[in-house]
Amino acid sequence: MTDSAAGPFSTVPGAPRSDDPALLAFLAADLAALDYTVDGVARLLGGEAHQALGRDQVVPAQLALQGCSEPLATVVRLWLLAEPVAASALADALPATGTEALAWLGLVEPVDGTSPALLRAAVDLRPYGWPAETPGGADTDLWVASDLGAHQRPGVLRHDHVLGIGQASLTLAQATIRKGVGRALDLGTGCGIQLFHLLHHAGSVVATDISVRALAFTRFNLVLNAAALGLAPDDLDPANRDARVSLRLGSLLEPVAGEAFDLVVSNPPFVITPRHRGEDAGDQFTYRDGGLPGDAIVETLVRGLPAVLAPGGIAQMLGNWEVVDGPDAGARAPWTARPAEWVADGVQAWFIQREQLSPGAYAETWLQDASQGRDRKAYADSYADYLLDFASRNVSGVGFGYILLRRPEEPRDRDAAGDMEPFGTSARFEEILHPLEQPVGPHLAAALDREAWLDARGSILGEHLVVAGDVTEERHQKPGAEHPGVILLRQGAGLRRTNLLSTELAGFVSASDGELAVGQLIGALAALLERPDAAFAEGLHSDVRNLVRDGFLLPAG
Incomplete structure (x- = not known):
């Protein structure tokens, strides 16, 4: 990342500029020295005010900062609460950068348009981070620039508004499967949230958007966080064929037609909006x-x-x-x-x-x-x-x-036997309205692994199964009844599904301790329930496969 390799999105009107990597390195150092991080802001504001700020409610944070003159409070007032701050206080808070450079970068502007004594935010610049996503990895602390929201600057948003860290982007980040891949695509990158995560487990990433302003914000965020994201000086150089990041302007799949990727993530502009x-x-x-x-x-x-x-x-x-x-x-x-x-x-x-x-x-x-x-x-x-x-x-x-x-x-x-179809040869649909364990990505990955395990075997009659550690059973019956009327199997983790069990399936789960093979257990239940017909065995085999697919039962060992 040098001035000569600045690229087409480094100086876009109405967006922060990223054509001076050295200056952005000074800004990153200033922000780190202030502890302008997710945890640092939470400590400054207190838990309740910090949580309210995450819901775009600024009043608790304003009250928490009353009378506080810490340098960190100045930066929080400026970029998170969008309050005017004295230029002198901001210069003290960010000494290596300085207020003139902040204005040149497009991060602040004079309140009245002329006097530099009182400054206000031109963009939202907030800390973002996540805990280590791989064993032995380090926590990641970043700063993300986007347009100010309506709760910060009242009025209808500009139509090329660049959204910041929204709930949808966090939802997708938590759902993404984080396995190492060669090439990844972030389609509709916005301010770059998904891209930042991808850089931690993808060899190279292409990020596209239909908005030139969005790509300008993304590039600024990449340069500002180059050290934390592990980007080398030429990783944003459009002339470098081995660059880890490629930013491309265009609609949908047009910018990557004819290419292939191991992982694609997209938080597209999916809102159904009438003309x-x-x-x-x-x-x-x-x-x-x-x-x-x-x-x-x-x-x-x-x-x-x-x-x-x-x-x-x-x-x-x-x-x-x-x-x-x-x-x-x-x-x-x-x-x-x-x-x-x-x-x-x-x-x-x-x-x-x-x-x-x-x-x-x-x-x-x-x-x-x-x-x-x-x-x-x-x-x-x-x-x-x-x-x-x-x-x-x-x-x-x-x-x-x-x-x-x-x-x-x-x-x-396609397999003619529906219960034997591998996952996804026809689409699978589920409605899950209750809260999921987050991040859910590892559980989606585990589900794909189980599907591959089932697909490779077809019949699992010779396999040994155990009940997953998070699974519990509930039995409901009317007072005085000899047998339960309802038997439920519940997951405490992952997708937290609930499965209604038949009597024979409940018996199979109860006996699944890894000692006997699936076929042996089915045979024992058929004898116990006096059901020697093939339909019973085939139906129970199919139900057991479904419990493995959904993670209630797992291969032993």
């Missing part, structure tokens, strides 16, 4: 609106992403999908109907719906997100546009959740 009356493309919020009707952008990616996956490669993304009712009154369609249409043959797919909203609730969520509730008439018109748009397609709800796609190592034929 308002009299609106053109320049009026849309690029960070959330894909510019396509309905859920078409998510459909486009689900259909197109397998083309850029290497054999065995995985794509993980977040998305919305419409629940479209049939033409007959009262004909409610399942939420799986539209996503099921998008998955190509030979592609492994897993959809997990985490939430479903009515059209009205969905409209309210995203109108509030863009601070469009301040003008009553504009809000009412926009709300009506949402409802009319959904009604035009017979939409009764909008789902949100995880999407995982995988290109198999080699093509496989």
Whole structure:
């Protein structure tokens, strides 16, 4: 990273500049010396105020900082609370950088536009970090620049707003499988959150976005955090064919057509947004609106992403999908109907719906997100546009959740026996509305490993199984009843599923201590329950496979 290798996104109007790596190294040193980290800010504000700040509530933090003159408090007021600060106090807090350099970088500006004595934030610059993601690894502390939010600078957001560390980006980061890979793609990078994580377990990363301002923010964040991210001086040089990072401007998969990746992550602009009356493309919020009707952008990616996956490669993304009712009154369609249409043959797919909203609730969520509730008439018109748009397609709800796609190592034929199909030769759909153990990525990885184990064996009659350590059993029966009416198996970790057991399956689980093979246990239960028919054995074998797939039962040893 030298001035001659600054690249096309180092000096973009309206975004912080990154063409002086030495200056950004001074800024990083100043911020580190202040302990401007997630933990450092939490200690300064106290737990309650810090948690409130994470919900975009600044009042508790303002109260916590009353009368506090510490240098760290000056920086927190400036970039997290977006309050004006004295230039002299800021110069004392960041002595190696200085206020003139901060203004030149595009990080601060005079409050009244002329006088440099009182400065305000031009961007949001906040600490971000995560604990070690691999055994023996170190915690990571970074700083991330993005546009100021509406809670910091009142008013409707600019339409090329660069979103900061939002809940969706954190959700995707926690869901991503963190195995070492060669090439990774961050599609729709925004300010670069997913890219930063990828650099810790990918040999090289391509990051794309349709917004030149977003790529400018990403580049600034990369240069500012070069040391923490392990970036060498030429790793952002567009002329370096071996550079670890490549930033590319373009829509969807256009910038990477013909390439292959081991891992793709994407938090795309999936929000379903109607085209308002009299609106053109320049009026849309690029960070959330894909510019396509309905859920078409998510459909486009689900259909197109397998083309850029290497054999065995995985794509993980977040998305919305419409629940479209049939033409007959009262004909409610399942939420799986539209996503099921998008998955190509030979592609492994897993959809997990985490939430479903009515059209009205969905409209309210995203109108509030863009601070469009301040003008009553504009809000009412926009709300009506949402409802009319959904009604035009017979939409009764909008789902949100995880999407995982995988290109198999080699093509496989479908198995005629449904219970024996390998995972993903047809799409798998789950609705999990309860809280998951976070990060959930390791559990998704374990699920894929179990699928591979099952796929390699077909029949598991000769295998020995044990109950997973987090699994408990619940039995419910009416008072005085001889036998339980309901037997439930619950997971305490991971996806925390609950499974309703039949009597024979409950008996199998109870006896799964690794001593007897699956076939032996099935035979014993068939004799005990006087069910010698083949259908009993085949059905129980299928149910046991499903318990292994979902992590209730595991291979012994």
